Amino acid sequence: MKLGIVGLPNVGKSTLFNAITSAGAEASNYPFCTIEPNVGVVSVPDERLSVLSKMFNSAKITPATVEFFDIAGLVRGASKGEGLGNTFLSHIREVNAIVHVVRCFEDDNIVHVDGSVDPIRDIETIELELVLSDLEMLERHKTKTERNARNDKSLRPYLELVGKVKENLEAGKMVRAMDLTDDERKELRGLGLLTDKPVIYVANVSEDDVSDSEGNVHVKSLKEYADRFDCEVVTICARIEAEVAELPEEEKGEFLAELGLAESGLDRLVRAGYRLLGLISFLTAGEKESRAWTIKRGYRAPQAAGTIHTDFERGFIKAQVVAYDALIRCGSLAEAKAGGLVRMEGKDYVMQDGDVVEFRFNV
Template sequence: MGLAAGIVGLPNVGKSTIFNALTSGKAQAANYPFCTIDPNTGIVSVPDSRLQKISERIPTLKEVPAYIEIVDIAGLVKGASKGEGLGNQFLGHIKNVDAIIHVVRCFEDTDVVHVETTLDPIRDIEIIDTELMLADLDTVERGIVRMAKSAQFGDKEDKDGLATYEKVQAALKQGRPVRQLDLTADEKEVIREMHLLTSKPVLYVTNVDEKGLGGNVLVEQVRKRAAEEKAAVVVLCGKLEAEIAELPPEDRAEFLSGAGLSEPGLATLARSAYTLLGLWTFFTAGEKENRAWVIHQGFTAPQAAGVIHSDFERGFIKADVYSLSDLETHKSEAAIRAAGKMRSEGKEYRVRDGDIMFFKFNV
């Protein structure tokens, strides 16, 4: 799908540690600011129990999960919007992602220096938000100058666009990120063209020590802040997740059990990022491969077919569709057909999350 979520936060909050565990990559994770300069990019699988359940009924040679792209962006500091700490470069990296995973430090560790010297997750969130809003304000004000010139000539589209720019400018000056504004469809389109940093949806990740996995005072502060923004929060211990990622797969279950976890926190993070990006999954199933495919919410059947191959979309005829519930009830595709539960859907069909599909096409 070409969609990516960027991991942001202050230096030394655990971004690269979490990124490395997510991707099993080896981004630099040192105890000093700006150890990540170029953005590290990784592909992350999204755990989905539905894929395993399909394979229980339809034996296959391999399973292919859904994937999303995660980008580890260097730590931002106060003054980033003015170029501090290579800020302009890092802000540019944020512009290129579709959603933001904001890592917030919620653990004490005298061996890991906090760039602000003290622990205060709300202050840390506000530092990042302020820098992103200042960068957006600069973008919007330059746009207003440009738009005002063309609006003078009576172009209605430019006048409407100018009004949107001014609405956003007023909000940013009040300290409100663009994602919190109530916008019309036309205004959202104008915003999309501006590529504003604070228009991107946000997921907060509270990085705790092992004692904080059940929550702590700092986590609760972040939860309260996130609730005001209608944002989600994932609690995990980056250090523990890094240890889990290094283990052989056969040893992970025992390690998780010992830590009181049913699954790695990163599994929750991957699924939350997937939802944040507005993505759904449909499945194809067969002897050679059972696979999860990534689509935008609201995709039609031909658009979903095009995710597999452009020829499938171009020559789309129809799609045979059934649900996991149908498969679990009737045990096989043949039995689903015999029971009259296999649906034949045409070009207008809106794919549902979890649909199992077989496409028919002709080119």
């Protein structure tokens, strides 16, 4: 899962991104990829892994991960080439969802680019840039499609769709808020329209408001705005996140508890991303490692095997599956087998969150 962090200058993006990189999953878990400076990788919190690692005597735990992309530089006029302009907008095309950081903290020492704290105005500023960028790209696409449609009548319905989306964008509407059928959305997907990406708003509040943001009027108006578009708001204090990230693992819980928090904001953000994108985790466990793998809800067994290795998907024979809860109740894999709770599933099996799996395949 790739999440892109956007927001106006001075809202707390770098503070949050720094927290992400210091909380960062261990580089040793990524032997095959170099981590770019604008990418932070964090673990998906999952208590099931430590339980499994004890049961299987695993040498290590490898959690599922989320990549955060720091997409700094979005300012008013970006779609017209201001700031880092279009190069930067193109980075947003690569991500699965947008994390839009919004300033909800008052602090006279920290200048706001537009002179005052106003989450809705800020959001509209950024979202307008995204709409304009989509519009520009769609205009080009429409001209090209019109040309092709002259010789190919079958393209006409698609051309109509493109025209409809263009009109809606001109009216300031984002693609994700447009009234489109699933099929229409599928047809548009290849274009990578920025306003089609799902979004999570992050309300960055002050240290005082983090455990109880009820009284914060900015958070309140942000939530009302987000509700209208069926979006989620995650309230965090970026400064606290930065502090938590620096702490040794065993001290984090206590520090958060003192602030009246059950979980770090980063963990809540990662969970929100999972929900938003319809993701689940399946698990593998053995002496080598206990590990979580991210898949889309609805994936079948061979697709899930393919996330481990493409050969596993190609050579898929069957999957040995036991639900995590059932396995824990039984106390061991042998007991679960004896109790008939370990199933052999074929290629049509739809994976469930928490399935503990061993794939059988031909190489």
